[in-house]
Amino acid sequence: MAGKPTISESQKLYVKDVEAQVFVQNVLVGNGVHSKHAKIIADCLVQADLRGVDTHGINRIPSYIERIRQGVLDPKATPSLAQITAVVAQVDGHNGFGFLAAHLGMKNAIKMAKESGIGMVSVKHSNHFGMSAWVVQQALDAGMMSLVFTNSSPALPVWGGKEKLMGVSPIACGAPGNDGKDFILDMAPSIAARGKIFKAKRRGESIPEDWALDKDGNKTTDPAAALEGVMLPMGGPKGSALSVMMDVFSGVLSGSAFAGHVTNPYDTSKPADVGHFLVAIRPDLFISAEKFRERMKYLYGRVVGSQKMAGVERIHFPGEIEILMREERLKSGIPYVAAEIDALDREAELVGAAKIKVNAGAHRTMSKL
Numbered sequence: 294m295a296g297k298p299t300i301s302e303s304q305k306l307y308v309k310d311v312e313a314q315v316f317v318q319n320v321l322v323g324n325g326v327h328s329k330h331a332k333i334i335a336d337c338l339v340q341a342d343l344r345g346v347d348t349h350g351i352n353r354i355p356s357y358i359e360r361i362r363q364g365v366l367d368p369k370a371t372p373s374l375a376q377i378t379a380v381v382a383q384v385d386g387h388n389g390f391g392f393l394a395a396h397l398g399m400k401n402a403i404k405m406a407k408e409s410g411i412g413m414v415s416v417k418h419s420n421h422f423g424m425s426a427w428v429v430q431q432a433l434d435a436g437m438m439s440l441v442f443t444n445s446s447p448a449l450p451v452w453g454g455k456e457k458l459m460g461v462s463p464i465a466c467g468a469p470g471n472d473g474k475d476f477i478l479d480m481a482p483s484i485a486a487r488g489k490i491f492k493a494k495r496r497g498e499s500i501p502e503d504w505a506l507d508k509d510g511n512k513t514t515d516p517a518a519a520l521e522g523v524m525l526p527m528g529g530p531k532g533s534a535l536s537v538m539m540d541v542f543s544g545v546l547s548g549s550a551f552a553g554h555v556t557n558p559y560d561t562s563k564p565a566d567v568g569h570f571l572v573a574i575r576p577d578l579f580i581s582a583e584k585f586r587e588r589m590k591y592l593y594g595r596v597v598g599s600q601k602m603a604g605v606e607r608i609h610f611p612g613e614i615e616i617l618m619r620e621e622r623l624k625s626g627i628p629y630v631a632a633e634i635d636a637l638d639r640e641a642e643l644v645g646a647a648k649i650k651v652n653a654g655a656h657r658t659m660s661k662l
């Protein structure tokens with residue numbers, strides 16, 4: 294079935310990452326967020342846009358601010374940390390931004406890993422933290438391997454079920470590579486992240502037929518109908534099992550909501566109570582750091598140098614497409630559509646902050662990956 298056309302290049306408006314960062318910081322500060330916190334949140338969102346994960350970038354700002362306006366997310370909350378053992382800590386997000394709770398959690402997981410080889414942090418009473426890869430990157434910037442789990446609101450049936458129960462909760466991990474060729478896996482356990490459906494709805498686009506079912510259990514290409522129905526898990530029962538795994542480690546273990554009780558980020562009736570599970574691991578525990586990097590370089594070469602199947606031009610390492618996209622967007626700016634810029638500017642207007650600065654001259658420089 295022919296879908297609605299996607300937005301053409303000429304309809305895109307480009308914004309430099311620094312402009313997006315300043316804009317988001319100002320809007321957050323205008324809504325009562327401490328400037329030090331606003332900087333962290335804005336950075337996580339802009340990093341998502343730079344990596345091409347537009348579904349979890351600054352376009353999420355209106356939905357987060359609406360939570361503040363409705364009193365279900367505390368803009369002033371500062372997460373707190375309790376040390377449980379030498380290598381285990383617990384963060385309480387106090388219903389503030391998920392970015393802050395996860396950032397504090399990974400910061401301390403890294404500290405413990407530096408001292409003891411590994412650091413594990415459970416996070417409770419948090420909120421949506423966007424793209425998991427920014428937490429993985431935080432660990433990579435400190436030379437650490439990591440596991441980054443979160444649970445999320447019901448969107449996916451368990452295998453054999455028909456109701457939304459588990460979250461489309463991403464599983465993410467990373468390892469430092471040689472020469473910037475890091476391993477970053479960040480994937481939702483559904484065929485596509487639900488954010489991709491929100492994005493299609495926002496942009497008036499249709500979605501592929503195999504992403505979701507409508508509320509009556511029929512395949513649909515209409516994002517609005519898909520959001521009323523269920524997401525389809527990747528790999529059948531294996532995708533739904535991964536989603537249960539995210540709930541065990543992030544929800545059951547942390548003391549946060551679980552088993553279908555996390556609130557959808559767009560439902561402003563109550564706090565979300567999201568849980569996360571974060572681990573940092575020093576890569577030189579069993580072999581030297583140098584040997585580890587050499588072996589990662591060898592693995593990278595084996596993966597991208599593998600014999601290609603028909604029609605494939607290039608094989609990428611997990612995370613590499615996003616790293617290349619980031620390099621491109623740092624130069625070209627980040628593309629948005631007019632409706633997205635308008636929604637962001639409306640938020641700025643409400644708090645008397647400056648509109649987002651669109652860079653008229655910027656354009657895409659690289660062919661689609």
Ligand SMILES: NC(=O)c1ccc[n+]([C@@H]2O[C@H](COP(=O)([O-])OP(=O)(O)OC[C@H]3O[C@@H](n4cnc5c(N)ncnc54)[C@H](O)[C@@H]3O)[C@@H](O)[C@H]2O)c1
Nearest residue numbers: 422423424425445461463477478479480481486609611612
């Ligand atoms: N916080 C939340 O509750 C939440 C929920 C759902 C999704 N998300 C985020 O949404 C984002 C999108 O998730 P997704 O599952 O749609 O991601 P995706 O399908 O675009 O990518 C998944 C993984 O596969 C790798 N990959 C993709 N194409 C590849 C290729 N051709 N060759 C080699 N590797 C390739 C990517 O590098 C990535 O690591 C993630 O950043 C995730 O954290 C967040």
